[in-house]
Amino acid sequence: MVDTVFTSRPELAGTHGMVATTHWLASSTGMAVLEDGGNAFDAAVAAGFVLQVAEPHLNGPAGQVPAIFVKADDRTPKVLCGQGTSPAAATPAHFRDLGLDLIPGTGLLSATVPGAWDAWLLLLRDHGTKSLRDVLKYAISYAWKGVPVIGRITDTIDAVSGLFVHHWPTSAQLWLPDGEPPTPGSLHRNRALARTWQRLLGQAEIHAGREAQLDAARRAWSQGFVAEAIDEFSRRAFRDDSGRDHAGLLTGDDLASWEATYEDAVITDFGEWSLVKCGAWTQGPVLAQQLRLLEGFRDRLRYVDGRPDAETVHLATECAKLAFADREAYYGDTDVDLGTLLSWEYAERRRALVGEEASAELRPGGPNPRLPTVLEYTRGGQSGTGALGEPTVDPVGRTRGDTVHIDVVDAEGNMISATPSGGWLQSSPTIPELGFCLDSRAQMFWLEEGLPNSLAPRKRPRITLSPSMALRHGEPTIAFGTPGGDQQDQWQLCFWLAHTVGGLNLQESIDAPAWHTTAFPSSFYPRAWQPKELVVESRMGEDTIRELTERGHDVVDAGPWALGRLSAVSRDAVTGILRAAANPRGMQGYAVGR
Template sequence: MTFTAPDSFTTRPTLQGTFGMSASTHWLATASSQAVLERGGNAFDAAAAAAFVLHVVEPHLNGPGGDMTGIFVTAANPSEPVVLMGQGPAPAAATPEHYRAEGLELVPGAGALAAAVPAAVDAWLMLLRDHGTWELADVLAYAVGYARDGHPVLGRVGATIASVADLFARHWPTSAEQWMPGGRIPQDGEIIRNEAYAAVLDRLAAAGSPEGSREERIDAARREWREGFVARAAVDFLSVPHRHSSGSDHAGVLTLADFASCSAAYEPALTFDFRGHTIAKTGPWGQGPALLQTLAILAGFDDERLDPSTELGAHTILEAQKLAIADREAYYGDAGDTRAGVPLDYLLSEEYAAGRRALITDRASHEFRPGTVPGRTPFVPPLRTEYLAPALAGAAFAGVGEPTVLPTGETRGDTCHIDVVDQWGNMVSATPSGGWLQSSPTIPDLGFCLGSRLQMTWLETGAPSTLAAGRRPRTTLTPTLVLRDGRPVTALGSPGGDQQDQWQLLYLLRTLVGGYTPQQAVDAPALHTTSLPGSFYPRTWTPGGAVVEDRLGDAVIEGLSRRGHVITRAGNWALGRLSAVVSDPETGLLQAAANPRGAQGYAAGR
């Protein structure tokens, strides 16, 4: 091993077995997933059950009105990773002209104008129909139980509600009624319920005819979501002006036609080979290719420069990430982009990677440096180090942006993640997000709100991710699948907004190059760069910024500072939200690991 030896202590063992493994960001979702496996369900049944549970138990991190991205392989076709696309597009009336006419300079971070068409539920139902085995009612029973009968609320849910309590009380009364009835914020461990969402799930499960097939019943639920009572309730409620993170009031623009025309889809995964493994990611409507670009840059270095636990390795990794993410900003967007697509073949070529690699010196760069692509002009976003919307006039708005890790290491929440592998060889990694309780006012008939993914688009023209009707925003949701010799070996992912792929990169380097076990890699000290325009409102950046866990060690951290990195110490256990499941096709051994930070992620299996 050329890497720094991992700490002999891990917060929990790497689970091992041969039957099935589940890992997620909440123990109740993991337990539900594993319960499905124990009752004969496959990985797709289990992941879907866990996803709907996450809507209930992590409402500050995701919701049914949000989005999700998944990547999976089936036992029948293990060499072909497939992307599950649950990212909805911008509504037909969501144009830069409309937003500017409303007095906005940025897409707000909260409020209905930030909402893409919700596609997460449709994606899970489609996956269940095509690759699951269970009836929808049985899959939803776990979530219905926790919503109707109650579950112990996380302290972080209460903390999130407290941070937006004034907003709820003054401007979003339906959210106040749902999340702080009587003006009282729920306390850690208190049993809370969401009867409205339980009723929604019951109605979806009952949408199909008992005489029809399982697949027809699931399709009936999809129609009910996209064309029935859910769409009607959301459109009617959000057509009334309400407070946005801009500090001003606006009505939503989502219509019934937007709901009806939005459908989840499957897409081929984008792949890159690194150190004998194939890494599979989404296309450039997500940030996934930036991880592949980073690996392409790092592939040309000796192993000693890939160790995140050393000064040289951490510096090299941070600099490679800055270069790849600059290309993300300059070139990535929905494939429907009027610029005729994204030049991924060129961006992932060895010739291009070598040129980018040569830019890495012994000093930290504070520049925004996208590469040059023949025939293309790179988009350079506004590089604001601070931003206050004019309408705020000095006032704070607690509900903006993704509830992710702050530069100080303080946590307002995050996204969610699920990984499952079953005894037959099915494997899935999924990252649900959006529709968190502070995204927009709660729709009272549904018990949830819509998401805010459109804040990841620009109102400036000429960007590959400029807001456009019917175009998907470039999401940060980015699960990962790893194959070796054409067989799936790892499903992993993390919450964390712009940090998702940065933290996953550390796991990949430590396991594929450094020889760490899954739990050792999850537990190991994390770091990431903030020298990038943030994907979330208010979209500022910190030139040369690097956030590190203190456990990286004073010598390494001080060395990074001497190299010019603008360091923020986040604390000992503050960064990274990884989980993973692992399969050895030769022996049949299955493994799982989950994040200890925040004391809610868990793995289970046997």
């Protein structure tokens, strides 16, 4: 490693435990749980609940949480599926009858079954050690006493204040105290949410025993007062992205019929390293596809002074286009042939399509690729600000939201990577008696039938949420991830290349200049895409940016520190040394540990 590599912070090292998240309050909470004798799973659950209060514009109680974890006494990674399904009444025909060809990105029509509560409690019951009160008390305290407001919360509420005032009055009551967004640095309280959690705790603690209490709390959500309030509220009509008012489809029966599950992880070998991802009901395997394609270009990938050269960025971008084209053609909550898509033989055929110039076509491979016909209408369209690369509030006030991330490792070797999202304060109207709103994840379905990701009743949407784990010589070594919608598995590629090719440590790899392409359909309404757009951080360097432009990329300079909110933790299986790092972009993410 050369001396000129820039790093914003030190890579943390210790032996007791490490927590890295997208907000300092969650990281500190997770560490407090570890200091109190909890394990990595206890810490992740507590941090996850705090993020619902500290970053409500990025995730909420009715959101989702996919996670990858490994236990100290069983080194086989597993997946926690906390993504709920579509309502039983959600059919393409229903939306056609409403005159819609896309599912709106906001409002009640796009709600799926909330998955985060059940998933966190399932993980805590089976692999944690603490009681529900032990891990939930931090979030309850912040909701009741107030959480310090960060500027992005204020900006988000301000952007949608007109929608709240004129169409979502229950959201205005919560998020516009005295008719104005809360100011940065002020305390914002959500006592309705605190009371909801306290009521769930009360219904749990009438039972004896930790596991019985956790199961009772899960039932109180999915079959009790929470489900009843959601069912009743969903019958009301509210404005959404279509410009019209629509009632929701989610019912109490939908909540009662679903619960979180565990699944086998997708593990792809790359020599000494193996990548661990969730299945193709997420976009996760697309990172493995990118790496498989790049294997054939290994001798052409270079980092100089901690920065990738133009050829590295070009090759990674062209491989990303091919991998994400396959995502569009094949991924969904169905039987996906990952054996073929992740094979060396398939990658070798696909790799031949990578040229020296930027491509402009969406080119899936395989024998029978099928793309949604609506893509012809979204090609080249504007979907917010391309330079952001994240689902967020766009200049005209359309609301998407974003995501948070958690990585934890403890001294025993328990490790978890989780990417909670959904139920953003701007995703749908607040349910006043609960203090939170529903998610809008169903917008990721296509209404055209016959596609892997076509809408169907009680089906999971193909989500962008994509936690990661890396094995080295078969041993769980790194947990990492980032918010960022479609860009999650591109910014994680930047991290992976910086670490495994550039030889940078965790913090240096996070700090290294990042990039992504928008040359494939967005997973978020209105599903636009820019065929040759390449978004880069200016720290890439003028010469690199010039060469990328000469290669035909439509380069967008996002500024010096704009792309990704990565965090990571690691464990050396030989020495037991734990390490952690977090993203300086946005000045919210922090790693803590000792």
